Every structure is written in C-alpha cells, then in structure tokens.
Amino acid sequence: MTLRAVRQTTRRRTIDPHTLPTTRASIDTEASTDRQRRRVMRSSRPPAGLAPTLLGAVLLSAVVLAAWSGPAAAACELRSRGGAIKHVVHLQFDNVHLQRDNPNVPSDLEQMPHLLDFLVGDGTVGGNQRVAPAAQKASETLTVITGLHGDRTGVPIGDSYGTFRSDGGVGFTSAFGYWTATGGDGRPLMLSDTGRTVPAPWVPFTRAGCDVGAFAITGLTLQQLGSDVANVLDARATAGDPAQASADLLGIAIHCARNSPLCGNADARPDILPDEPGGYVGFDALFGNRHVQPVISPSAPVKDIDGDVIADVAGHPGFPGASAATAAAALGYAAAMLEAGVPVVYASIGDVRARDATGQRAAGPGERAIVARLADDDAAFKRFVDRLAANGISKRNTLFVVTSTGTDRFVGRAPRPPACDGVTVPCSYPQIGAFDALINRLLATERRNVTAFDIRPGSAPPFYIHGDPLAADPLTRTLQQDVGVLDVRNPVTGKTDRLAAMLADRAAMQILHMITASPARSPSFIMFGDPDYVQRTAPNGNDCALPPACVAIDPAVAWVSGNVQQAVGSSWFAIAGPGVAHLGQTTDMVSGPADLRPTMLALLGLADRYLHDGVVLADVLNAAALPTALAASRDAFTTLAQAYRDLNDPLGQFGRNSLALATRAIRGTDTTYARYLDAIGAVSAQRDALAGEIKARLAGAAFAHRPIAPIDAHTLAGRADALIRDVEDLAGSSIGPADRPWKAASDAH
Numbered sequence: 001m002t003l004r005a006v007r008q009t010t011r012r013r014t015i016d017p018h019t020l021p022t023t024r025a026s027i028d029t030e031a032s033t034d035r036q037r038r039r040v041m042r043s044s045r046p047p048a049g050l051a052p053t054l055l056g057a058v059l060l061s062a063v064v065l066a067a068w069s070g071p072a073a074a075a076c077e078l079r080s081r082g083g084a085i086k087h088v089v090h091l092q093f094d095n096v097h098l099q100r101d102n103p104n105v106p107s108d109l110e111q112m113p114h115l116l117d118f119l120v121g122d123g124t125v126g127g128n129q130r131v132a133p134a135a136q137k138a139s140e141t142l143t144v145i146t147g148l149h150g151d152r153t154g155v156p157i158g159d160s161y162g163t164f165r166s167d168g169g170v171g172f173t174s175a176f177g178y179w180t181a182t183g184g185d186g187r188p189l190m191l192s193d194t195g196r197t198v199p200a201p202w203v204p205f206t207r208a209g210c211d212v213g214a215f216a217i218t219g220l221t222l223q224q225l226g227s228d229v230a231n232v233l234d235a236r237a238t239a240g241d242p243a244q245a246s247a248d249l250l251g252i253a254i255h256c257a258r259n260s261p262l263c264g265n266a267d268a269r270p271d272i273l274p275d276e277p278g279g280y281v282g283f284d285a286l287f288g289n290r291h292v293q294p295v296i297s298p299s300a301p302v303k304d305i306d307g308d309v310i311a312d313v314a315g316h317p318g319f320p321g322a323s324a325a326t327a328a329a330a331l332g333y334a335a336a337m338l339e340a341g342v343p344v345v346y347a348s349i350g351d352v353r354a355r356d357a358t359g360q361r362a363a364g365p366g367e368r369a370i371v372a373r374l375a376d377d378d379a380a381f382k383r384f385v386d387r388l389a390a391n392g393i394s395k396r397n398t399l400f401v402v403t404s405t406g407t408d409r410f411v412g413r414a415p416r417p418p419a420c421d422g423v424t425v426p427c428s429y430p431q432i433g434a435f436d437a438l439i440n441r442l443l444a445t446e447r448r449n450v451t452a453f454d455i456r457p458g459s460a461p462p463f464y465i466h467g468d469p470l471a472a473d474p475l476t477r478t479l480q481q482d483v484g485v486l487d488v489r490n491p492v493t494g495k496t497d498r499l500a501a502m503l504a505d506r507a508a509m510q511i512l513h514m515i516t517a518s519p520a521r522s523p524s525f526i527m528f529g530d531p532d533y534v535q536r537t538a539p540n541g542n543d544c545a546l547p548p549a550c551v552a553i554d555p556a557v558a559w560v561s562g563n564v565q566q567a568v569g570s571s572w573f574a575i576a577g578p579g580v581a582h583l584g585q586t587t588d589m590v591s592g593p594a595d596l597r598p599t600m601l602a603l604l605g606l607a608d609r610y611l612h613d614g615v616v617l618a619d620v621l622n623a624a625a626l627p628t629a630l631a632a633s634r635d636a637f638t639t640l641a642q643a644y645r646d647l648n649d650p651l652g653q654f655g656r657n658s659l660a661l662a663t664r665a666i667r668g669t670d671t672t673y674a675r676y677l678d679a680i681g682a683v684s685a686q687r688d689a690l691a692g693e694i695k696a697r698l699a700g701a702a703f704a705h706r707p708i709a710p711i712d713a714h715t716l717a718g719r720a721d722a723l724i725r726d727v728e729d730l731a732g733s734s735i736g737p738a739d740r741p742w743k744a745a746s747d748a749h
Contacts, residue, residue, distance in 0.1 A: 076208065076343045078208065078210065078343070078605065078606070079208070079604065080399075080579060080604050081605070081626075084396070084578035084579070085577065085603070087338060087343045087398040087399070088205075088344040089398055089400050090345070090346040090347070090403075091330075091334075091348075091400070091401070092346070092348040093348075093352075093403070094137055094349065094350055095351055095404065095405070098127045098571075098585075099127070099570060101410045102365040102427070104419055104420060104421050105421055105427065106421065106422070111371065111374040111423070112374055112378035112381065114378050114379070115381045115402075116585075118381070118385060118576065120584045120585050122395050122582055123395075123576025123577065123582065124580060124582070124584070124586065125572060125573075125574040126589050126617075128586075128587040128590050129572050129592060130570075130592055130651050131570075131592070131593055132149065132650040132651070133512055133528065133564045133659075134462070134526060134528075136561055136562045137159055138159045138160075138174075138175035139158055139175060140593055141218050141348075142190070142219060144593045144594075144596050144597065145217070145220075145597065146198060146594075146608075146612075147597030147613060147614045148610075149513035149650060150650075151510075151513040151515055151516055152198070152513075154190050154517070154518070154521075155189070156513060158562055159176065160174050160175055160456055161184075161462070162456060162462065163518075170454040172454075174223075174224070175189075176218045176223045177189045177190075177219070177228060178231070180197060180231060181227060181231070182227065183518070185518050187518050191518055193517050196275035199277055199609055200219075200273050201220070202214075202220065202344075203273070206256065206258070206283055208257075210343050211254055211343065211344070213255075213342040213344070214252070214253045214254075214255075214345070215325070215333045215334055215337075215345075215347040215348065216330060217347070218348075220346060222250050222253070223251070225250065228250075232287060233269060237249060243312060243316060247318030248318050249287060249288035249289075250288060250319050251288075251325075252289050253285060254285060254296075254342060255271055256284050256286070257283070258283055259282075262286065262295045262296075263284035263285065267286055267295075269285060270283070271284055277610070288319070289310075289318030292337075293317075293318070296337055296342070301317040302336050304332035304380075305331045305335065305387070306383070310329045322348070324350060326373075326377065327349045331349075331380050331383075332380075335387050335388060338391075352370060352373045353370065360556070361556060362556060362559060363558070364432050365422060367427050367428065371422050395577050395578075399600065399604070400577050401574075401575050402573065402575070403572075403574075403596060404573075405593075407571050408559040408561035411433060411557075412429045412431060412433065413429060413432070413492065415427040416428050416429070431553070432555055433555040433556065433557060433558050434554055435534070435553060437488060437534070437550065438536055438537065438550045439535045439537060441538050441542055441544050442499075442551075443486065445544040446486060447482040449479060451465060452467075453465045453466060453479065457535060457537075458535065459530070459560045460528045461529070462523035463479070463523055463524050468524070471506055472674065477670065477673065479524075480503060483503070483527050485667075486498070486499045488533075491549075491552065492553070497530055497533070499530055499533060502662075503525060503526070503527055503528070504526045504663075505525045506523075507662065507676075507680045507684065508659055509522070509523070512650045512655050528563055529563070531563045533551075564651065575599070575600075578625070579621055579622050580621065583619070589617065589620075590642075590645060592645070593614070594613045597612060598614050598615060598703075599614075599616050602626070602627050613648070616702045618638055618641070629702075629706055633701055633707035636707075637702075637708055639713045639717055640717055643694070643717035644695060644698060646720065646721075647687060647723065654687060654727055657727040658680065661680065661727060661730055661731040662676070662680070676730075683727055690716070693716065694720065697713075
C-alpha cells in the first residue's frame with residue numbers, strides 16, 4: 001500500500017450534519033465495520049510503556065488491516081424494490097430541445113422519434129424543467145450527477161469561472177476537470193460547502209459492488225492532459241504526441257468496485273478520493289481508452305454503434321474529443337462497457353448544433369446540417385437499444401435516465417421559405433448570428449467609465465472588478481449602475497436595445513446558489529442581458545466612434561445559452577425502466593436538474609452521504625417502487641416538496657422575487673441599496689435555515705425510513721409560503737414599484 005493510501009485510511013472520520021448512509025441497509029454495516037475495527041485496535045493494544053512512535057505504528061497497522069479485510073469481489077447489489085433493476089444507463093445530450101425553436105420546424109426530440117418513443121412509451125418525459133441562471137454544460141452536468149446546486153459543487157457559473165488573485169487581478173479556469181482537480185484558487189475544483197471535495201457520484205455504486213463506466217462526462221473522466229493526468233496517473237503518461245495522449249487518456253474511465261476483475265491488472269490505479277465521507281480505500285479505476293479498451297474489447301479497438309473504430313480526427317483510436325462525441329461514438333462505447341459487465345454507465349453526446357455546409361457560419365433550426373445530425377443520432381440510438389436488447393439489456397431490467405444540458409436559444413431572422421419545416425422543405429436563413437457587444441468600449445463611450453474588470457463572455461456575463469471591491473463600494477455601485485443603463489442600436493432592426501435585463505449582486509447570487517465556499521470565485525455582480533447579445537471585452541477601451549464597431553453580428557455564434565430568459569421550463573429530462581410511472585410526455589410536473597440524482601438513487605435503493613438540494617420526483621415512480629416511508633406519506637411529501645422547490649430552487653418563486661428585488665435596488669439610490677442589503681441578508685439567512693430543515697425531512701422520508709406527518713408538512717409549507725410573500729412584499733413595497741424585469745423574461749416562454 002502506498003503512503004498516500006495509508007494516510008487516506010487513517011483520515012479522521014467526521015460526522016457532518018449533511019451526511020447520510022450510502023444505502024438504506026448500510027447503517028448497520030458501517031456500525032459493524034466500526035466495531036470490528038475497534039476490536040482489532042483493542043486486541044492490538046501494546047503493553048504500557050511502549051514508545052509512542054511504535055504505538056502509532058501498531059495502531060496504524062491495525063486500522064489498515066481492518067480497512068483491507070473483507071470479502072472477495074462482490075456482485076453488484078442494486079437494491080430497487082422487487083430487485084428488477086440490474087443496469088443503469090445515464091445518457092446526457094448537449095442542447096437537444098424538447099420545445100420547438102421555430103414553430104414550423106419539429107423540435108430536436110420530435111426529429112428523433114426512436115429516442116422519444118422509447119422514452120415516452122414506457123416512462124416519463126418531463127418537459128417543465130427549470131435550470132439554474134447562467135448554467136452551461138459543465139455546471140449543469142455536475143448538478144445532475146450530484147443532486148447539488150452550484151454553490152455546493154464549486155462550479156455555479158458556466159463552463160469557466162474567474163478567480164480573484166492576490167494581486168487584485170483575475171484569472172479564469174475551465175470548469176471541466178477530473179473530480180479531484182484543483183481550481184484556479186488552489187482549492188478543489190469540485191468544492192463543497194464544507195470546503196472539501198464534493199463526494200464523488202460513483203461511490204454509492206462501487207460500494208454496492210457495481211463498476212461504473214463513463215464516456216465524455218466531466219468529473220468522472222480525465223479532462224485535461226496537464227494537471228488531471230499528472231495528479232491521477234503520471235506526467236510521463238502524456239509523453240509523445242499530445243493528440244495521441246488525448247485519445248489514449250482523456251474522456252473515458254471505469255471506476256471499479258472493490259476487487260472487481262476489470263481492475264485486476266497492472267493498468268488499474270488507486271481511485272483516490274481523500275475527502276470522501278467514511279474513507280474510500282481499496283478501490284481502483286481505469287483511466288482512458290489505453291487502459292479501458294483492453295478489458296472491454298481485448299481483441300480490437302472499440303467501435304462505434306455503426307461498426308467504425310472510435311477515433312479522433314487524426315485517426316488515433318480512443319476518445320474523439322467532447323465536441324466530436326457523436327451518438328454513434330458515445331453509444332458504441334457505452335454498449336461495449338455494458339456488454340463487458342459494467343452495470344452502470346454514464347455517457348455524454350456532443351452538441352448537435354453543427355455549422356452549415358460552408359463551415360463558416362452556424363446552422364439554424366431546420367437547416368440541413370442540424371436535421372442530418374439529429375437523424376444520425378436517432379438512428380444510432382435505435383441501433384444502441386436493439387444491440388442491448390439482443391444481449392438481454394432492456395427496459396425490463398435497466399433504468400434509463402436521459403437529460404439534456406444547456407438551454408441555448410437561436411438568434412437569427414425568419415427562415416426562407418417562411419413555411420419551411422426542415423424535414424420535407426429545408427430551411428435557410430438570410431441572417432444568422434448573435435450580436436457581439438464590446439462592453440468595456442460601450443461603457444467608456446456612453447458612461448465614461450473605464451473601471452478595470454474582466455468578464456466571462458456570454459449573454460449573462462459575471463463581472464470581476466479588479467481589486468475585488470465590496471458590494472457598497474462606489475466603484476462597484478457605479479459600474480453596476482452604468483452597466484444597467486447601457487443602450488445600443490440593434491444592427492438588424494435599427495431600434496435601441498437595453499443590454500441589461502436584470503442584475504444580481506452577491507447578496508442575490510447567494511440566494512440563487514451561486515456563491516461557493518471560496519470567496520475568490522465570487523463575481524462582483526452578474527448582468528443578465530438581452531439574450532440576443534453576447535457581451536465581450538476588447539483588448540482596449542477605445543471610443544466606439546473608432547473601428548471596429550462596438551456591436552456587430554457574429555455569424556459563427558447563433559445559439560446562445562446561460563441566461564435567465566431560457567432557464568424556466570425550457571429544459572427536460574426522461575426516465576424509463578422498472579418502477580417508473582408511464583406518464584408519457586408531460587409539462588404538469590415542475591422539476592430541476594438536481595432532482596434526478598435523488599430520484600434515481602431512491603429507485604435503486606442507494607443513497608449519498610449528504611443531503612441533496614434536489615428532491616425525489618415521487619410522481620415519476622410507481623407506488624410500489626417508492627421507498628416505504630415516502631410511500632406511506634406520499635401526499636405530505638409532495639406538498640412539502642413543492643413548497644421547498646418554490647423556496648429553494650435557484651429560480652423558484654423566492655429566487656425570482658429576489659432577483660427582481662436586487663435589480664431594482666442596484667438601479668436605485670445608495671440609501672435604497674443599503675436598506676436592501678440589510679433586508680435581503682436577513683431573509684436569505686431565514687431561507688437557508690428553513691430550506692435545510694425541509695430538505696432534511698424530505699431526505700428522511702426518501703432515504704432514512706422517516707415518514708412525514710401531514711401536520712409537519714403543512715406547517716413547514718406555510719412557513720415557506722410566508723417567507724416567499726415577505727420577499728415579494730419587499731420587491732413591491734420597500735424598494736418601490738417594481739418594474740418586474742423578471743416578468744418580461746418569463747413571458748417569453
């Protein structure tokens with residue numbers, strides 16, 4: 001055993017109020033293991049007078065022996081009620097839409113009938129899912145696979161984030177990384193609210209004896225050749241051609257159960273999770289196609305669902321890259337893992353938003369490039385499920401969970417011909433592309449404001465003011481107000497557009513679950529802008545009278561994501577398999593990305609060792625498949641879950657009211673803003689306390705055999721409603737007549 005593993009074994013076990021047992025039956029198992037360890041330690045107690053260093057060595061050896069003792073390889077024990085579920089397939093699409101982007105053009109899912117019929121026929125497709133503000137692929141993926149909002153994953157804002165450096169400057173870090181990666185502030189990338197690394201999502205499965213495979217999923221696979229590979233494998237592993245190393249090592253992994261035969265070879269590496277609650281010793285993993293392919297396809301390279309070798313653009317077999325992860329490639333690798341005996345597989349399919357035939361501009365709804373890609377992905381899915389069925393893997397014994405990250409929005413003029421449907425009559429667009437706005441130059445021109453700041457480009461850019469001034473500092477207040485009143489001339493219509501729809505300071509971001517345990521990651525404020533515009537900064541702050549233009553059409557960017565206008569009711573999820581209610585396609589049920597993790601684990605009879613921010617979607621599960629305590633108090637659970645969602649979802653009613661309140665206060669006087677800070681701080685603390693109380697009750701019913709009494713549900717729901725109304729009153733009364741910028745955004749849907 002390595003010294004690192006020994007240190008991990010002896011890490012002090014802490015009891016966190018947010019922790020829960022890994023499975024419903026594991027409380028007794030964990031207690032029994034602890035008793036065994038204590039007996040070993042007592043029997044190993046040295047005679048009085050033994051030197052302290054020798055005493056430590058004896059106790060250390062006893063703990064290591066106890067940690068490594070146990071049965072040989074255990075079978076995968078998914079504990080669904082009735083025991084029907086033997087496999088889990090978790091598929092993630094990137095910006096595949098359930099709703100239509102053009103009223104005449106079938107939606108993405110409508111153009112994938114095999115996928116949609118598969119999910120609707122024996123399951124549920126929920127079409128009223130609201131995502132977090134400023135969410136993009138990385139941040140939303142982490143919420144889906146952990147059940148936590150961004151403030152508890154460390155990555156609440158998009159695919160990259162800024163950090164304030166000690167010199168007052170700002171650096172930016174990719175949000176894509178392996179689970180134990182380090183962020184730009186020197187702290188864990190996946191930073192929990194406790195200041196440690198977030199518990200890993202594969203752990204409940206591997207502790208239950210189940211191997212977990214992953215293809216193109218951030219966090220579960222190595223994402224970068226530099227730090228990720230050096231920390232997990234060895235820097236020498238990347239020697240040679242970087243493209244070959246990327247295909248060999250990135251984007252693919254198997255996290256093995258203890259003593260799994262798949263990891264019984266020299267390619268396996270310790271699956272090191274030093275912050276995992278309860279410790280995580282004796283588990284190994286295989287990283288990259290170089291190490292996975294020999295155990296799932298020993299005689300030949302892994303092939304896609306069409307029979308072609310999965311390779312990058314240069315022909316290197318292995319990971320093709322996240323953007324090139326077509327359905328054929330992702331599903332082909334997933335099928336190979338399942339057929340090799342990996343019972344739980346996560347796979348991500350790349351963005352279908354292709355360029356047009358010229359390769360110079362983005363494609364719009366109904367254009368040939370997108371229609372062809374959707375048809376290819378749908379055909380690949382049909383071959384995938386047919387192939388699995390031929391190997392005994394079907395909805396009769398497999399849980400399928402399907403999600404789509406991102407809620408991008410098309411920016412372009414009306415198509416030609418106007419009645420095109422894309423399928424029988426292809427569409428074309430005379431003008432396509434979002435409007436790039438160089439915001440530092442606009443500020444210098446319109447407001448004479450040359451404050452030094454950085455942003456992450458997008459329609460909802462976070463601002464990082466150099467020097468990190470406080471919220472009430474005149475530098476912050478002036479820049480916020482100047483950003484809030486910027487107007488530009490629309491380059492297509494010629495009309496004047498107000499760039500900022502809403503503004504969120506740190507107090508509002510706290511309520512929206514966008515403030516992490518690292519103050520260095522907290523933006524000064526966020527501008528939720530007009531969704532037709534992408535805010536950027538120019539290398540200099542020249543007046544807009546000088547070229548190039550401060551506002552221009554960018555034909556390469558026609559799909560814009562990460563804004564509140566797209567956040568409510570514009571995304572979807574699907575779940576099918578044993579125990580799932582056959583609700584078909586429905587918008588009657590409000591959901592969020594954080595709900596999928598607890599719903600899946602409740603159905604499987606597993607649990608995480610922390611409280612989720614999401615809740616079990618009880619309506620999605622058959623009564624016989626629900627945990628017994630939840631089933632016994634289903635009405636009370638549902639009542640309380642709805643109140644909790646309104647209170648604690650990033651854009652639940654409480655969050656929406658708070659964002660409207662913040663926008664009004666930021667645009668008001670300094671006196672008004674000071675009153676707002678006092679008020680919002682108090683209600684935020686009350687919200688956090690009440691939300692914590694409610695989610696503990698909900699988790700108790702789902703994972704700890706504690707039914708919810710109707711009177712308790714009624715009382716807690718009443719308290720939540722009262723607090724929501726308090727914030728609504730603040731927005732409408734204390735601050736002044738609200739201009740309701742949120743209402744304008746929500747009316748778009």
